[in-house]
Amino acid sequence: MSRPKPQEIDTRVAVIGGKLDVLAEREAELQAILDSIRAERLALQAEYDDLQSKRVPFNWLPPELVTEIFLYCIEDSHADPEALFDPIPVALSHVSRRWRSVALATPPLWRRLHLQLKDTAMEGFTRPAVDAFVSRRETTSVQLVYSDLIVEDDDLDYGLPVASIDDSSNRLHLFDQLVLTSLVISGGPSVLLDGLTFLRAQFRVFLRLESLELVATVTSAPATLFYHFKSHLNLAKSFRNPFDSQSFPCLKKLTLRDVSPALLPITNYPELRELTVQVAHIEHVQMYMPGMRVQYLARVLACAPKVERLVLMGGGPVFHARVEDGLEEGHWSRKSSWVFGLQSTMPPVPLERLRELCWTDAHPEAIYYLLTHFPANGLEVLDISLLDVEKHHARRPNMAQTVVPLTTLLPTAGLLPPVLAVPGLKILRVECTSCDVLRLPFLKLAFPALETLSLANVDPALATYPRRAPLPHLPRPESIFRDPRMPHLTHLILSAFGVLEEHAGTMFGYMPALERLDCDMVEGGMHVLAALAATRRVSARVMRCCPALRTIHLWECNDVQFPALERLVKLRNGFAEPEAVVPVVNGHIHHHRKAAEQKTGLGSGSAGERKIKPLKRSVRGAQIPQGLGGVEEMQPCVPITDVRIEKCKLISEEQARSLEKWGVEVVWG
Known part of the structure; x- marks a missing residue:
C-alpha cells in the first residue's frame, strides 16, 4: 500500500476537522436542549413533589412550627449511651428535602454529642459523626454522652492510675470548650474516673449544667471506683466547705446508677430537685455496699435543700449510723464528716421540700429508718415496693443480707421515736409479693391526711x-x-x-x-x-x-x-x-x-x-x-x-x- 501524499493528508484533515466542528456544534446544541429539558424536568418534578407533599397535612405547617416539633422530639428522648451518635436528628434530616433543610437550619437539634473513651486520646474531634454534630450545632450548648462502649485501638491503656486523684490526670480537658446543659457518663471504671475527676476539679463551674447521670455498666466498676477513691483521694487537698462552693448552680436532676454518692464532688447543690440512686448489679452488691452507707447519701442531701423527688431503686442505703439531734451545728461543713470511714452518729437531715419518695426493693423496716434519718413533713406521695425477705432468702441465700441492711437496722432501734407522723402524706402506693410483708412497714408510721x-x-x-x-388474703x-x-x-x-x-x-x-x-x-x-x-x-x-x-x-x-x-x-x-x-x-x-x-x-x-x-x-x-x-x-x-x-x-x-x-x-x- 502506497503512502498518501502530504497534500492528500492536509485535504483529508481539513475535511474531518470541519465535520468535527459541525458535530461539536450540533452536540452543543443538543446538550443545551438536553440541559433545558433536564432543568424543565427537575422543575416539574420539584413542583410535582411539592404538590404531592401538600396532600400530607403536616407539610402545611410553617418552618417555624416544624422546628418546634423537631425540638420536642429530642426533648422527650433519653440519651442512649450505647449509640455512636444521636439518631433522632439524623433520621429527621433523611425524610424529605424540606425536613432536611429545616433540620440543618436548627442548631439546637444537633446539641447532643456522643463521645467515646478513645476520643479523649486524640486532638480535637476526629470521628466524622462527631464533626458533623459539632459543626451543625454552631454555638448551641451541649448535651454530652461520654462512654467506653467502643474501643477499637488495643494499644491505648485506660487502666486506673495509682497516683492521687486530681485534675492533672484528667483526660477530659477537651470538654472545657463545651457549654454543657446535660452530661451522661456511662461505662467502666476508667470512664467514670475520668468523669468524676473532671467534675471534682475545684476551679470548674458548670454554669448551665441541669442534668447529670453517672452509670456503671461494668459489674466490677462500683467496688473498683469506691476503693480507688478511698485509697487515693487526698481529702486534705480536695476538701472545701461545700456550702461555700457553687460548682453546680443550676443542676436540677442527678442520677447515680451503681455509683456511690461518696464519689460526688464536695459542693453545694442549691437547685437540685430530683435525686435518683439505683443499685442494679445485685450480684456484686456485697463488694460495694460500704459505698451505700447512709452517711454518704445524707451529706449529699444536706447540700441539696430544694430536693422535691427522691428515688431509691434496688434496696436503698445501709443504715449504720445512729441519729442524734444534739450534734453541733455545721456538722456537714467539717472535713471529718466527708471521710470514707465508718461514722456511728449523724444528725438528721430534714428534707423540707421533699414531696415524692419512690423506693423499690425496700426492706419493710427501712422505711421507718429512712424517715427518721431524713424527716420530710411535707411528703405528699410515697410510692414503695416492698422486698419479701423470706422469699429473697430462699431464692438467693448468699445475697439476702447484702441487698438490704437486715443486720444493720437493729443497733439504732431503741433510740428512735416509737411513732412517726407523716402529716402531709396524701398518696400511698404499695407493691408487695406477699401479704405478710404488709404487716410490718407502717406500724410505726401515722398518715392522718391520707387521701x-x-x-x-x-x-x-x-x-x-x-x-x-387462690390469691392471698388482704390483712x-x-x-x-x-x-x-x-x-x-x-x-x-x-x-x-x-x-x-x-x-x-x-x-x-x-x-x-x-x-x-x-x-x-x-x-x-x-x-x-x-x-x-x-x-x-x-x-x-x-x-x-x-x-x-x-x-x-x-x-x-x-x-x-x-x-x-x-x-x-x-x-x-x-x-x-x-x-x-x-x-x-x-x-x-x-x-x-x-x-x-x-x-x-x-x-x-x-x-x-x-x-x-x-x-x-x-x-x-x-x-x-x-x-x-x-x-x-x-x-x-x-x-x-x-x-x-x-x-x-x-x-x-x-x-x-x-x-x-x-x-x-x-x-x-
Missing part, C-alpha cells in the same frame, strides 16, 4: 395462666396500719388480693369519705359489695359504709355476680329499700339481728362483729377532726354515678348497660 391508698400484689407467680392457687387494716382510721381517704385501689367476708365490713367502716373504689383482680368481690350494701342502725339513724362512694371500677373480679352489683346500685341511688336493718350497739352488730342480715345477703354478718374504734383526737400531733371516725358518724349516702367493668366473667355487657336506667354511667371494657 389515696393503693395496695397491689405483684407476685410474679400471678403472671402464669391459668392461675391455680385487716389494724394489722397494716398503727391507726387504721382513714377519715380523709377518697380513693382505694386493691389489686390481686383476696378479701375475707369478716374483714370487708370493718375495712370500709374505717373509710367514711371514700369516693372511688378500684378492685383489680380481687377475689371476694361479693364480700366487698355486700359490705357496701349493708345497712346499720345507729341510734335513730340508718347508715351505710362509705356514704360518699360515687365510683366503682371492677377488673377481672370473677366472683362478682350482677344481682349483687345491681342491688347495691339501686340501694345507693334510692330505687330500693333495705330488706333488713342491723342495729349497731357500741360498735357491734346486735346479735339477734345478725341472722336477718345473713339471710338477705346484703351484708356480712360477721363484718360488723369487729368493733370499729373511735378516732383519737390526734396522732403524734396531727389533728383529726372529730366525727369522721366510723359508721356512727357517717352522712347520708350519695348516689353511685360511675361504674366501670372489665373482664368480669359473670357479668355480661347487656347486664352492665342495664345499670344506666338507675342513673349510672357505665364503661364496658
Whole structure:
C-alpha cells in the first residue's frame, strides 16, 4: 500500500476537522436542549413533589412550627449511651428535602454529642459523626454522652492510675470548650474516673449544667471506683466547705446508677430537685455496699435543700449510723464528716421540700429508718415496693443480707421515736409479693391526711395462666396500719388480693369519705359489695359504709355476680329499700339481728362483729377532726354515678348497660 501524499493528508484533515466542528456544534446544541429539558424536568418534578407533599397535612405547617416539633422530639428522648451518635436528628434530616433543610437550619437539634473513651486520646474531634454534630450545632450548648462502649485501638491503656486523684490526670480537658446543659457518663471504671475527676476539679463551674447521670455498666466498676477513691483521694487537698462552693448552680436532676454518692464532688447543690440512686448489679452488691452507707447519701442531701423527688431503686442505703439531734451545728461543713470511714452518729437531715419518695426493693423496716434519718413533713406521695425477705432468702441465700441492711437496722432501734407522723402524706402506693410483708412497714408510721391508698400484689407467680392457687388474703387494716382510721381517704385501689367476708365490713367502716373504689383482680368481690350494701342502725339513724362512694371500677373480679352489683346500685341511688336493718350497739352488730342480715345477703354478718374504734383526737400531733371516725358518724349516702367493668366473667355487657336506667354511667371494657 502506497503512502498518501502530504497534500492528500492536509485535504483529508481539513475535511474531518470541519465535520468535527459541525458535530461539536450540533452536540452543543443538543446538550443545551438536553440541559433545558433536564432543568424543565427537575422543575416539574420539584413542583410535582411539592404538590404531592401538600396532600400530607403536616407539610402545611410553617418552618417555624416544624422546628418546634423537631425540638420536642429530642426533648422527650433519653440519651442512649450505647449509640455512636444521636439518631433522632439524623433520621429527621433523611425524610424529605424540606425536613432536611429545616433540620440543618436548627442548631439546637444537633446539641447532643456522643463521645467515646478513645476520643479523649486524640486532638480535637476526629470521628466524622462527631464533626458533623459539632459543626451543625454552631454555638448551641451541649448535651454530652461520654462512654467506653467502643474501643477499637488495643494499644491505648485506660487502666486506673495509682497516683492521687486530681485534675492533672484528667483526660477530659477537651470538654472545657463545651457549654454543657446535660452530661451522661456511662461505662467502666476508667470512664467514670475520668468523669468524676473532671467534675471534682475545684476551679470548674458548670454554669448551665441541669442534668447529670453517672452509670456503671461494668459489674466490677462500683467496688473498683469506691476503693480507688478511698485509697487515693487526698481529702486534705480536695476538701472545701461545700456550702461555700457553687460548682453546680443550676443542676436540677442527678442520677447515680451503681455509683456511690461518696464519689460526688464536695459542693453545694442549691437547685437540685430530683435525686435518683439505683443499685442494679445485685450480684456484686456485697463488694460495694460500704459505698451505700447512709452517711454518704445524707451529706449529699444536706447540700441539696430544694430536693422535691427522691428515688431509691434496688434496696436503698445501709443504715449504720445512729441519729442524734444534739450534734453541733455545721456538722456537714467539717472535713471529718466527708471521710470514707465508718461514722456511728449523724444528725438528721430534714428534707423540707421533699414531696415524692419512690423506693423499690425496700426492706419493710427501712422505711421507718429512712424517715427518721431524713424527716420530710411535707411528703405528699410515697410510692414503695416492698422486698419479701423470706422469699429473697430462699431464692438467693448468699445475697439476702447484702441487698438490704437486715443486720444493720437493729443497733439504732431503741433510740428512735416509737411513732412517726407523716402529716402531709396524701398518696400511698404499695407493691408487695406477699401479704405478710404488709404487716410490718407502717406500724410505726401515722398518715392522718391520707387521701389515696393503693395496695397491689405483684407476685410474679400471678403472671402464669391459668392461675391455680387462690390469691392471698388482704390483712385487716389494724394489722397494716398503727391507726387504721382513714377519715380523709377518697380513693382505694386493691389489686390481686383476696378479701375475707369478716374483714370487708370493718375495712370500709374505717373509710367514711371514700369516693372511688378500684378492685383489680380481687377475689371476694361479693364480700366487698355486700359490705357496701349493708345497712346499720345507729341510734335513730340508718347508715351505710362509705356514704360518699360515687365510683366503682371492677377488673377481672370473677366472683362478682350482677344481682349483687345491681342491688347495691339501686340501694345507693334510692330505687330500693333495705330488706333488713342491723342495729349497731357500741360498735357491734346486735346479735339477734345478725341472722336477718345473713339471710338477705346484703351484708356480712360477721363484718360488723369487729368493733370499729373511735378516732383519737390526734396522732403524734396531727389533728383529726372529730366525727369522721366510723359508721356512727357517717352522712347520708350519695348516689353511685360511675361504674366501670372489665373482664368480669359473670357479668355480661347487656347486664352492665342495664345499670344506666338507675342513673349510672357505665364503661364496658
